[in-house]
Amino acid sequence: MFSRIAVRNFSKSAIMANAIKNVTVIGSGLMGGGVAQTFTFRLAAQTGHNVVMVDVDDGVLSKAHERISTSMKRVAKKKFGDSQEEANKFVSDSLSRLTTSTDSTASVKNADLVVEAIVENIDIKQKLFKQLDEAAPEHTIFASNTSSLSIQKIAQNVKRKDRFGGLHFFNPVPVMKLLEVIRIPETSQATIDSMLAWGKAMGKVTVQCKDTPGFIVNRLLVPYQGEALRMYERGDASIKDIDTAMKLGTGYPMGPFELSDYVGLDTLLFIIEGWAKDYPDEPLFKVPESLRKLVSEGKLGVKSGEGFYKYNK
Ligand SMILES: CC(=O)CC(=O)SCCNC(=O)CCNC(=O)[C@H](O)C(C)(C)COP(=O)(O)OP(=O)(O)OC[C@H]1O[C@@H](n2cnc3c(N)ncnc32)[C@H](O)[C@@H]1OP(=O)(O)O
Numbered sequence: 267m268f269s270r271i272a273v274r275n276f277s278k279s280a281i282m283a284n285a286i287k288n289v290t291v292i293g294s295g296l297m298g299g300g301v302a303q304t305f306t307f308r309l310a311a312q313t314g315h316n317v318v319m320v321d322v323d324d325g326v327l328s329k330a331h332e333r334i335s336t337s338m339k340r341v342a343k344k345k346f347g348d349s350q351e352e353a354n355k356f357v358s359d360s361l362s363r364l365t366t367s368t369d370s371t372a373s374v375k376n377a378d379l380v381v382e383a384i385v386e387n388i389d390i391k392q393k394l395f396k397q398l399d400e401a402a403p404e405h406t407i408f409a410s411n412t413s414s415l416s417i418q419k420i421a422q423n424v425k426r427k428d429r430f431g432g433l434h435f436f437n438p439v440p441v442m443k444l445l446e447v448i449r450i451p452e453t454s455q456a457t458i459d460s461m462l463a464w465g466k467a468m469g470k471v472t473v474q475c476k477d478t479p480g481f482i483v484n485r486l487l488v489p490y491q492g493e494a495l496r497m498y499e500r501g502d503a504s505i506k507d508i509d510t511a512m513k514l515g516t517g518y519p520m521g522p523f524e525l526s527d528y529v530g531l532d533t534l535l536f537i538i539e540g541w542a543k544d545y546p547d548e549p550l551f552k553v554p555e556s557l558r559k560l561v562s563e564g565k566l567g568v569k570s571g572e573g574f575y576k577y578n579k
């Protein structure tokens with residue numbers, strides 16, 4: 267009985283995921299590159315899908331493509347250890363379904379799903395989606411990977427609000443199993459079902475959430491990171507000891523300072539500043555001064571070579 271239900275559920279999601287043949291990922295930095303990598307890897311097993319990876323910066327696109335290609339070769343070597351021929355075929359078949367573009371509007375002309383992962387700026391996201399709304403076919407589903415902005419605000423200038431939602435991935439995307447699926451009041455059930463099915467087809471475990479600040483994970487995680495910074499600022503414990511305590515005391519893979527460096531201190535500051543502005547009475551959204559100082563000094567974490575810790579670039 268259980269297995270019959272499972273089979274029925276699987277085939278329902280497989281059918282819905284199958285309706286999505288062409289996916290466009292806009293923004294190919296840390297997150298978009300990871301999203302495109304995940305989609306390309308999964309698509310290799312499901313013929314007929316195509317991924318377009320878009321960025322305004324040609325250099326970012328070539329780097330992302332190179333990273334995907336290197337990872338793909340590594341995976342192929344593991345998968346087809348003794349057959350170089352099969353490994354090469356796997357890599358070339360997969361990469362033949364991945365194209366790159368610097369033209370956002372042209373890239374959505376055949377898209378069934380668009381995942382936006384551009385800079386965390388409401389004006390730029392709104393402007394992009396307005397252009398995409400005019401260029402994409404009527405059935406295309408739009409999703410934002412925003413960490414902290416309101417999906418409703420991002421969708422403000424878009425007519426297809428019933429085909430708009432959030433698909434929030436986690437860093438590093440190919441490794442982290444979770445995908446948050448976010449609805450706005452106008453999002454249709456068919457859109458949510460397609461997004462859930464797509465997430466599952468991409469190997470993710472999905473959870474659903476309303477369009478509230480930080481959705482599930484960041485609403486809990488960002489205040490925790492803020493509290494760790496305030497604990498350090500008060501002099502209650504050192505950065506290293508707080509990280510050690512949370513790793514060994516709770517089993518987290520990274521302590522709050524390591525994780526902040528990993529996510530990017532500029533990204534973290536941007537999230538907290540935005541919420542502090544919108545919710546001035548919420549003490550958990552207060553901006554920690556030590557965070558502001560590091561960002562003003564250009565110390566952004568792993569990506570800049572220094573944050574709370576130093577890294578070899
Ligand atoms: C800000 C937001 O909006 C939301 C967010 O993203 S919040 C941040 C969420 N992310 C986290 O909390 C990450 C916490 N950290 C971790 O889970 C782990 O430390 C980690 C997965 C990053 C690294 O784990 P680790 O075991 O120390 O790393 P490592 O042994 O190097 O790698 C494990 C595997 O992951 C792979 N991997 C690691 N980083 C990767 C990346 N960036 N891309 C692709 N693969 C990666 C490695 O290749 C390795 O694969 P194999 O086992 O096939 O060789």
Ligand SMILES: NC(=O)C1=CN([C@@H]2O[C@H](COP(=O)(O)OP(=O)(O)OC[C@H]3O[C@@H](n4cnc5c(N)ncnc54)[C@H](O)[C@@H]3O)[C@@H](O)[C@H]2O)C=CC1
Pocket residue numbers: 292293294295296297298320321322323326370382383384385386387390394411412413414434435436437528529530533
């Ligand atoms: N950094 C993180 O850990 C996470 C970030 N996010 C969200 O993902 C989104 C992207 O973040 P990151 O990848 O970290 O940023 P990033 O800075 O690494 O990448 C953003 C990319 O978007 C490109 N871009 C900017 N404007 C564009 C436009 N109009 N059209 C096409 N490309 C454009 C930039 O050239 C850059 O390559 C943000 O909304 C962020 O909040 C979500 C989960 C985790």
